[in-house]
Amino acid sequence: MELRVLAIRNTDEAAREMRALNVHKGGIDIMAPKSVSRVIKVSGLSSDAFNIIKQEMLSAGGDCAVAWNAFVKRRKQTQGLIIGTVAQINRLCVKLDKQPLGLARLGKMLSGLEADHCRRVFSLCAGKYKLNLDRRVHIMGVLNVTPDSFSDGGMYFDKEYAVAKALNMEEQGADIIDIGGESTRPGAKPVSAKEECRRVIPVIKGLARRLKVPISVDTRKSEVALRALDAGACIVNDVTGLKNDRKVAGIAARYKAAVVLMHMKGTPRTMQQRDPVYKDLIGEISSCLRESADTAEAAGVKRESIVLDPGIGFGKTVEHNLRIINNMREFKSLGYPVLSGPSRKSFIGKVAGAGEDNRQFGTAAAVVLSIQNGADIVRVHDVRQMKQAVQITEAIING
Numbered sequence: 001m002e003l004r005v006l007a008i009r010n011t012d013e014a015a016r017e018m019r020a021l022n023v024h025k026g027g028i029d030i031m032a033p034k035s036v037s038r039v040i041k042v043s044g045l046s047s048d049a050f051n052i053i054k055q056e057m058l059s060a061g062g063d064c065a066v067a068w069n070a071f072v073k074r075r076k077q078t079q080g081l082i083i084g085t086v087a088q089i090n091r092l093c094v095k096l097d098k099q100p101l102g103l104a105r106l107g108k109m110l111s112g113l114e115a116d117h118c119r120r121v122f123s124l125c126a127g128k129y130k131l132n133l134d135r136r137v138h139i140m141g142v143l144n145v146t147p148d149s150f151s152d153g154g155m156y157f158d159k160e161y162a163v164a165k166a167l168n169m170e171e172q173g174a175d176i177i178d179i180g181g182e183s184t185r186p187g188a189k190p191v192s193a194k195e196e197c198r199r200v201i202p203v204i205k206g207l208a209r210r211l212k213v214p215i216s217v218d219t220r221k222s223e224v225a226l227r228a229l230d231a232g233a234c235i236v237n238d239v240t241g242l243k244n245d246r247k248v249a250g251i252a253a254r255y256k257a258a259v260v261l262m263h264m265k266g267t268p269r270t271m272q273q274r275d276p277v278y279k280d281l282i283g284e285i286s287s288c289l290r291e292s293a294d295t296a297e298a299a300g301v302k303r304e305s306i307v308l309d310p311g312i313g314f315g316k317t318v319e320h321n322l323r324i325i326n327n328m329r330e331f332k333s334l335g336y337p338v339l340s341g342p343s344r345k346s347f348i349g350k351v352a353g354a355g356e357d358n359r360q361f362g363t364a365a366a367v368v369l370s371i372q373n374g375a376d377i378v379r380v381h382d383v384r385q386m387k388q389a390v391q392i393t394e395a396i397i398n399g
Contacts, residue, residue, distance in 0.1 A: 025313070037085050041080075043077075046102075047073065095113045121134040124305065126235045184218075193223040201227055201231050215234060218239070220239055221245055233257070235257055258301075259305065276315045292308075293336060309330070312340065321345065325370050326373065331372045363380065
């Protein structure tokens, strides 16, 4: 007799194991949702609402965890954890359909949550390009046209060198080239839109007809975004998630460009001066990213043109960065593709004692775990080396 605990992450994997045992298809449809457990955090409901949820989950064989005194104090707003299998939570959704206290809306939200959380089929529309992110993880190559970026500042400040570097990254396997003209390293001083354009626009124009992959502009300014898109870029990578300049979203919509919306606490100049503090790290980042996505869609950006980035290294401690990578799949619940940008970041140096020019292996480890935990795009400096890490990771995950 042999025993083995299976690592089942979703109903598709459960169904695959059952098919291997030659289980009847009708049985698989019933049993696969019973094979996967979820713990779903819910905020903003009353104690009375959670009391109903708890009773329904207990009757279905699951449970609901709330503060020990929540039902005694009957709070108007509190938090709770819904605990159960996918099948039990589906049963709860049906029961909540006609309930008061916001529970009918919760039921509808829960119904879509599992699909978003496990979703692997994403197409990113960026101008004339359509990137099929479900086929494989995509690589965004970093090209800093700045004198002061933390890792490669000054290396590609000359236009011809920058163009040559971008073409080389494409040859090595980059799916997107991300060009930035303003350093966002901790403590960096802002530059004017005029200076930023002076740095990036000639490079974008020099690459627009030579690259076969889309060009992204790393900017938080609408004036730079406008000129970059006009010059041939088709993605705007905004490290402030539209918090700095909301006009960026309208400009992206006008050009049918994609947007990468990142979370950042503070500004590049101030974000690491004091240890950043979060009451609920993943929850606060998720809420901020949801607001950014809502802002983009309200301005006319299509849902299939939005990517979310939790902002590794931007207003986070070493521990925060490690937790973000370890919990990256939670951001998938928002329903958009997720980008991870750990490349050469200082947390790698602090954990491994490695200088800025010696963080390739640490970056590769962070890239691998980001992909295993749900990242659809990785933003890296060392394209050739990270391409290999991506390929092996996907081969292992996909069998």
